Structure formats: structure tokens, C-alpha cells
Amino acid sequence: MSEKQSPIKSIFTHFGVYFVLFLFLLPFLWMLLASFKTQVQILNTEKIFEITANFNNYINVFKEYNFLSFIWNSFVVAAGATLFGLILGLPAAYSIAKFKQQGFGLLILVARIVPGISFLIPWFIIFSKLQLIDTYTSLILSHMLVTMPFIIWVMIPFFEGLPHELEESARVDGCSIPGAFVKVMLPISGPGIVTSSILAFIFSWNNFMFSLILAGDNTKTLPIAIFNFLSYSEINWGGLMAASVIITAPVLVIALFAQRYIIAGLTGGSVKG
Amino acid sequence: MKKNFVGFKKAAGVLALAVGLSSALAGCSGSDSSTGSKAPEKTTEKKVQEIRLVAANHPWTEAIKAQLPEFEKETGIKVKIDSYFEDQLTQKTSVEFASNSKNIDVVMFRPLQDGKMFHKSGYFADMTGYISKEKDYTKDFIPSSLGSVQQDKKYFGLPLVTETEVLYYRKDLLEKAGIEVPKTLEELEAAAKKLNDPANGVAGFVARGKRAAAVTQFSSFLYGFGGDFMKDGKSTLTSPEALKAFEYYGNLLNKYGPKGTLNMSWPEAMAVFTQGKAAFYTDASSLFTNATDPSKSAVADKVGFAPFPAGPNGSKPYNVTSWALGIGANSEKKDAAWEFIKWVESKEMVTKLQAEGNPGARISVWDSAEGTAKFPKDLAESIAENGKTGTSYDRPVVINVGSARDSIGDIIIAGIEGKDVKAAAEKADGEFQKILDSEK
Structure with missing residues (x-):
């Protein structure tokens, strides 16, 4: 980025x-517009930007398809998985950073590299033996893999970046x-924790595969429920788009408000103190 | 190195503590949340039996939900329905079946897409015993529909929803041009040529052109020309009849089709037709409400239906079971599952559901006025006409349906692009034969 830029x-x-x-x-715009249209209007390619305020799609999403309960399910699962991910993950990340356990860190990463689908059948067997299919418990546990x-x-480089004199002085005291x-250490890790928990x-929130098999x-959850708009011989485009807007909105709002933290968190680790 | 090791021990200690602590917490949450959701079924010891039906997102599923209280009153059997979109349904059920789960009592499946694979893997309970107990039970079912759920004279399911390929056409355009509804493929080509009017944005003909998706709707053309996908375990994709069919279909879409047919499965092709941009359209009968419902179609009042046009080998459109019901092999409530299937397949129930627009497989219902009330008159007649000479499959009946469809789809694409169909067919023939050999 040069400071002097020619006007052209x-x-x-x-x-x-x-x-x-x-x-x-x-x-995104198309999704938003289509959510206010009827099926005939959506499929008409000549009048893409013609808007008629028609909230039927949104009303249907809640009334007919009962989306409130799916939103609640998704929220419980995502929040639970994030919370327990933090409880387990933060001390783990801290020990890995403090004691330089790169090998151990790599081992954890492998869990992410292995395609999720290979866990599904064993998990299904285990969870059905434990009678945990179609419970929040199994969903939260499986989403913790995510x-x-x-x-x-995210937290390893962040903890590495914190001045370790702080910990030493606490130990001295x-x-x-x-x-x-x-x-x-935790109280000064706010940006990192916020970033990692928002992204997690x-x-x-968007995970599909685990929810498909383990939920009933x-x-x-929402990503499964959105397929309710597709059926064998019919695609309800308007409803689908309205539901997509509803699914995207909370994530979008969170991301906009937390943007500052995310950037601070993602770059935080790279600057060594 | 040594220091590192000591560090590791400490770290391991801290970690173990953390893990222990949080797993205790996780344990707590477990009991909390399972009380939050409905408790897992532990009601088996009670008298009320509950069976689980894993179904597709389908109008039939919606219709049957409303009828369930009646069944519960009659038999005391409660039915719990889980429904998924078709591809997810396949994934979900195959994982559950593969892990020997007992949880699936009744399953709704696509006999031609998943049937053979599921059947060969032993996922279904044999229904032949139940069926043979009832006198003349299968007599009232359309023979080609039954063919879709049978192997070696054994039934692994019962047909639930049927479909056949019909010709959708625009009454107003044909009338204006003074053209009769085509009865043969030759007449169809002539009519499509005459009505093709790209200057005004109206194509003569539209149909699926997307690789795998096109195969099923192409099959009726193939049979009409006297070809088939395979015979006695040998691919017949390069037979002269098959080549003619590929050329005909490709030519029709190439010359008189709209732009972009290569990307069209039914939602796209149907959209072209319902926006009034095509005169003829061949696809499954089950999609008809998309064309006749004014909230979905701009030409709702101008759509006509006709039986699939006859080819040189006569009219042999596919007439298949698109959805069937089966019983899970590991189910512990097979008798209750059969009770349920018997009830939904009873003549009264099929009539009721068909009156709501779900095409069933019972001949007597198709012959009754009540059973066809919801269908446009010409569509009901077309379906009945197709049923007489129908073929029981719309895709090669193999285990790896997906890859077989991809290979065959390549020939269709070559046809639409106006490329050398014969060369494409020879290539696909080799691939398809490999699939057949691998399944022997």
C-alpha cells in the first residue's frame, strides 16, 4: 500500500x-429478494429486481414448518458444544503453548483432518447402545469434535503470544x-476466546453431517430442517430462501458486532510479546 | 530433551485434571439435557407399541400424518415419523442399517435407487411371508410397480408411490398452430420443430439434460426405440436401437431445446415449461402440480397431458414405484410394522391418499372415479394408458446406480452437444460393463 496513489x-x-x-x-441479494416472492415470481428471470412485499414465506417458515424449535435446537447444541469446547480446550491450549507440546497439538489436529464421516457409524453404535440418539447430549459431544x-x-498461538512474565509473577506471589x-492468563485472553468461540x-451452527445421523x-437442527423445503416432487424456493435468511441472520449479526475481536484475535497470536 | 520430558509430565498432569473435571461437567450436562428433550423410548415394556417410520419429505408423508390417530385407535400401535430429504434419507438409513440398529421398523425407500443395494446388504426383512398370508394380496397392484420391489419372487417391499413418464404440452400453442397432440416420437419431433420459436423465447421441446438426472427420463425413449440398458448382465448401450434413441433425444434438445439444457434437472426444465418458454416437456407424472398450480406456474390453465409417444418399438414408458415401504431387518416389532403397512396399503387408504394427489399402485383405485378426482382428466387417462405397457424400471437396476447413471449420462450429453454419439456410447459401454462385472 503506497500512500501516494494516482487518481486513476x-x-x-x-x-x-x-x-x-x-x-x-x-x-445474498437474490436470497433476500426471493424470500419475499411467490414461486412464479422467483422463476421469472425477466423481473429479478421487482419487489413485492409479501411476508407469506416468513410466516410459513414459523407456522407451518415450526422453525422456532429448530432454531432453539441449533442454539442449544452450538452453545453447548462451544462452552464445553472452551472448558476442555482452553487449558489444553495453554498447556500445549506453555510446555511446547507440538506433537500433542498435532495429534488433536489429526482429529480434524480425519473426515468426519468415518466417525459416524461407530458413534451411532455407541450412542444407540447408550440410548443417546436424538438427545442434546450426543449432539453436543459430537459437535465438540468440530x-x-x-x-x-486458535488459542495456542494466542497463549504463546502473551508475556509469560505475567504468569511467573503470579507464581512468585x-x-x-x-x-x-x-x-x-484467562482474563487477559478475552479477544482470543471471543474469536475462537464465535467461529466455533x-x-x-452450520454442521450438517453429525446432526443428520445423531439427531432425531x-x-x-437448522441445517437438516432446511431440507424440509425440498421434497420429492416440489421445491419451495420462497420458503427455502426465507429460512436461509433466518439461518444466516444471527450469524451475520454476531459476526458484524464481533468483527473487531475476530481480527484482533486472529492477528493477536502472530505478534509475539 | 530431559527438560522437555519433565514439562510433558507436568502438562499431562494438568491436562488429566482438566479432562477429568470437564468430563464430570459434561456428565452433568448429559443428564440435564436428556431431561430437556424427550426421554429416549423406554416404553417397550408397556402395552402401547410404538413403531418408527423413517420417511422422505414427500406429500405422502404429510398426508399419512393426519391419518395416524385413526390407526392408533384401531390397533393401539403408535407410529413415530422421522422425515428427511431423499439423499439424506439414504445416508441416514444406511448408517442406521449398517450399524445393525433395531430402531427402524418401517422404512420408506426408493426401490430403483437404493433398493438393490439395501436388499443385497440384508437391510430389509423378507415380506413374502406376510404377503402370502393374505389371499390374492398382490392381484390389485400394478404389475410393473410390483416388479420394482421384487427379486427372485421375494418381496422386500410394497409399492407406495408410483410414477410414469408423460408428455406435458401447451394446449394453446398446439391449438394456435393447428397441431394434433403427437402420438408417436416422429410426430413429436415434427411438432417440436414447428413450434420452436427462439425469436419469441419459446422452445419446441424441453427435458432434462443434466448428466445423471437425465437418465431416468431418457429411459422411456430408449425403450420406445427397442433398446435397453443391459441384457443378461451385458451392457447394451451400443446396440443400434440404443444409439438411435440417444441420437433422437440429443437431436431434439440440441435443435429445438432452450439454452442451457445441459444443466437441467427437473426443477430447471419444469421452470422453463411453467414460465411458458417451451411447448413440449417430458417428465415424471408425479411433478404435475408444479405445472397446474397457479401459484407455481404461469401457464397453469394451458397445460395438457398425453401418454408418452410411441417409438418404432411401440410405447414402453417407464411405469415404476418411486417410493416403497419396507420392514427393517433388525426390527423387533415386525408384526406391528406389517400391520401398519397393511393398513396404509389397504384399498380404502390408498383411495383416500390418492384423492389427495398421491399416485398409488392399486389398479382398482386408478379405475375408480374417486381415486382420480384430484388429477387432471387427461393426466389420469395418460397414466392409465402408460400402465398397460409400462416398463418396471427407469434406470439400470444395479447396486452402483449413481456411477452407472453418470456413465450413461455422458452419452446423453454428447447427443445434446451434437457430438459423436457412437464414440461416447462405446466409452460409456466399457465403464458400464465394468460396473456390471464388479457386481457379479
Whole structure:
């Protein structure tokens, strides 16, 4: 980035930015527009930007398809998986960072590299023996495979970046290692924790495969429920788009508000103290 | 190195503590959350039997939900329904079956897509015993539909929803041009040529052109020309009859089709037709509401239906069971499952469900006025006409249906692109033969 930019170059840069932005936003815009249209209007390619305010799709999503319960299910599972991922992952990340256990860290990463589908049949057998199919417990436990390694891997460089004199002085004042971790290190790790939990939450929120196999009628999550709009001989495009907006909105809102933290968190680890 | 090791011991200690602590917490949450959701079924010792039906997102599933209280009153059997979109249903059920789960009592499946694989893997309980106990039970079912759920004279399911390929056409366009509804493929080509009007954005003909998706709707053309996918374990994709069919289908879409047919499965092709941009369309009868419902179709009042046009070898459209019901091999409530299947397949129930637009497999229901009330008159007639000479499969009946469809789809694509069909067929023939050999 040079500070002096010729006006022509600046125009081109702006044009480029808006062009790319337009390309990225177009599907999103289409989704938003389509959610207010009827099936016939959606399929008409000549009047893409014609808007008639029609909230039937949204009303249907809640009334006919009962989306509130799916939203609640998704929320419980994602929040639970993130919370327990943090409880397990933060001390793990801290020990890996403090004692330089790179091999151990790699081992955890392997859990993410192995395709999730290979866990499914064993899990299904175990959980059905434990009578845990279609309960939040099995879903939260399985989603922790998504959230925990992620949290650990974001937090390792973050903890490495914190000045370790802080911990040492706490130890001098009589703290144990766990005590120093909880009382001194955790409170200053806010940005890292926020980043990793938001992203972990989003990954769990969007997870499809584990929920498909382990959830049942009582615990169906949003990514499965959205397929209710597709049936054998009919695709309810309007409903599908309205539901997509509803699924995307919370994630979008969280991401917008937490954007500052995410950037601080993601770059935080790279600057060594 | 040594220091590192000491470090590891300490770290391991801290970790073990953390793990122990949090697993205790996780344990707590476990009991909390399972009380939050409905407790897992432990009601087996009670008198009320509950069976689980794993079903597809399908109008039939919606319709049957409303009828369940009646069944429960009659038999005391409770039915719990889990429903999924078709591909997810296959994934979900195959994982459950593969892990020998006892949880599936009744399963809704696609006999032609998953049937052979599921059957060969031993996922289904044999229904032949139950069926033979009832006198003349199968007599009222459409023979080609029964063919879809049978192997070696044994039944692994009962047909639930049927479909056949019909010709959708625009009454107004044909009338204006003074064209009769085509009865043969030759007439169809002539009519499509005449009505093709790209300047006004109306194509003569539209149908599926997307690789695997096109195969099923192409099959009726193939049979009409006298070809087939295979015979006695040998691929017949390069037979002269098959080549003619591939050429005909490709030519029709190439010359008189809209732009972009290579990307069209039914939702896209149907959209072209319902936006008034095509005169003829061949696809499954089960999709008809998309064309005749004014909230989905811009030409709802102008759509006509006709039996599938005859080819040189006569009219042999597919007439298949798209969905069937089976009993899980490991189910502990097979008798209750059969009770349920018997009830939903009873003549009264099929009539009731068919009156709501779910095409069943019972001949007597198709002959009754009540059973066809919801269908446009010309569509009901077309379906009945197709049923007389129908073929019981719309894709090669193999285990690896997916890859077989991909190979055959390549020939269809070559046809639509106007490339050398024979060369494409020879290549696909080799691939398809390999699939057949691997399944022997």
C-alpha cells in the first residue's frame, strides 16, 4: 500500500473493490429478494429486481414448518458444544503453548483432518447402545469434535503470544499453575476466546453431517430442517430462501458486532510479546 | 530433551485434571439435557407399541400424518415419523442399517435407487411371508410397480408411490398452430420443430439434460426405440436401437431445446415449461402440480397431458414405484410394522391418499372415479394408458446406480452437444460393463 496513489489508480481500485463486492453479494441479494416472492415470481428471470412485499414465506417458515424449535435446537447444541469446547480446550491450549507440546497439538489436529464421516457409524453404535440418539447430549459431544480442536488451535498461538512474565509473577506471589491460568492468563485472553468461540459456534451452527445421523425429530437442527423445503416432487424456493435468511441472520449479526475481536484475535497470536 | 520430558509430565498432569473435571461437567450436562428433550423410548415394556417410520419429505408423508390417530385407535400401535430429504434419507438409513440398529421398523425407500443395494446388504426383512398370508394380496397392484420391489419372487417391499413418464404440452400453442397432440416420437419431433420459436423465447421441446438426472427420463425413449440398458448382465448401450434413441433425444434438445439444457434437472426444465418458454416437456407424472398450480406456474390453465409417444418399438414408458415401504431387518416389532403397512396399503387408504394427489399402485383405485378426482382428466387417462405397457424400471437396476447413471449420462450429453454419439456410447459401454462385472 503506497500512500501516494494516482487518481486513476484509485478509481480502478475502487471499481475493482465494488465489482468484487457485487459478485460476492449478488447471491445474498437474490436470497433476500426471493424470500419475499411467490414461486412464479422467483422463476421469472425477466423481473429479478421487482419487489413485492409479501411476508407469506416468513410466516410459513414459523407456522407451518415450526422453525422456532429448530432454531432453539441449533442454539442449544452450538452453545453447548462451544462452552464445553472452551472448558476442555482452553487449558489444553495453554498447556500445549506453555510446555511446547507440538506433537500433542498435532495429534488433536489429526482429529480434524480425519473426515468426519468415518466417525459416524461407530458413534451411532455407541450412542444407540447408550440410548443417546436424538438427545442434546450426543449432539453436543459430537459437535465438540468440530469446536474443540478449532478452539485449541486458535488459542495456542494466542497463549504463546502473551508475556509469560505475567504468569511467573503470579507464581512468585504463590499461585499454582492452574491458579495462575484461571486468575491471570484467562482474563487477559478475552479477544482470543471471543474469536475462537464465535467461529466455533458458527461451525457447529452450520454442521450438517453429525446432526443428520445423531439427531432425531426432537433435536433436529437448522441445517437438516432446511431440507424440509425440498421434497420429492416440489421445491419451495420462497420458503427455502426465507429460512436461509433466518439461518444466516444471527450469524451475520454476531459476526458484524464481533468483527473487531475476530481480527484482533486472529492477528493477536502472530505478534509475539 | 530431559527438560522437555519433565514439562510433558507436568502438562499431562494438568491436562488429566482438566479432562477429568470437564468430563464430570459434561456428565452433568448429559443428564440435564436428556431431561430437556424427550426421554429416549423406554416404553417397550408397556402395552402401547410404538413403531418408527423413517420417511422422505414427500406429500405422502404429510398426508399419512393426519391419518395416524385413526390407526392408533384401531390397533393401539403408535407410529413415530422421522422425515428427511431423499439423499439424506439414504445416508441416514444406511448408517442406521449398517450399524445393525433395531430402531427402524418401517422404512420408506426408493426401490430403483437404493433398493438393490439395501436388499443385497440384508437391510430389509423378507415380506413374502406376510404377503402370502393374505389371499390374492398382490392381484390389485400394478404389475410393473410390483416388479420394482421384487427379486427372485421375494418381496422386500410394497409399492407406495408410483410414477410414469408423460408428455406435458401447451394446449394453446398446439391449438394456435393447428397441431394434433403427437402420438408417436416422429410426430413429436415434427411438432417440436414447428413450434420452436427462439425469436419469441419459446422452445419446441424441453427435458432434462443434466448428466445423471437425465437418465431416468431418457429411459422411456430408449425403450420406445427397442433398446435397453443391459441384457443378461451385458451392457447394451451400443446396440443400434440404443444409439438411435440417444441420437433422437440429443437431436431434439440440441435443435429445438432452450439454452442451457445441459444443466437441467427437473426443477430447471419444469421452470422453463411453467414460465411458458417451451411447448413440449417430458417428465415424471408425479411433478404435475408444479405445472397446474397457479401459484407455481404461469401457464397453469394451458397445460395438457398425453401418454408418452410411441417409438418404432411401440410405447414402453417407464411405469415404476418411486417410493416403497419396507420392514427393517433388525426390527423387533415386525408384526406391528406389517400391520401398519397393511393398513396404509389397504384399498380404502390408498383411495383416500390418492384423492389427495398421491399416485398409488392399486389398479382398482386408478379405475375408480374417486381415486382420480384430484388429477387432471387427461393426466389420469395418460397414466392409465402408460400402465398397460409400462416398463418396471427407469434406470439400470444395479447396486452402483449413481456411477452407472453418470456413465450413461455422458452419452446423453454428447447427443445434446451434437457430438459423436457412437464414440461416447462405446466409452460409456466399457465403464458400464465394468460396473456390471464388479457386481457379479
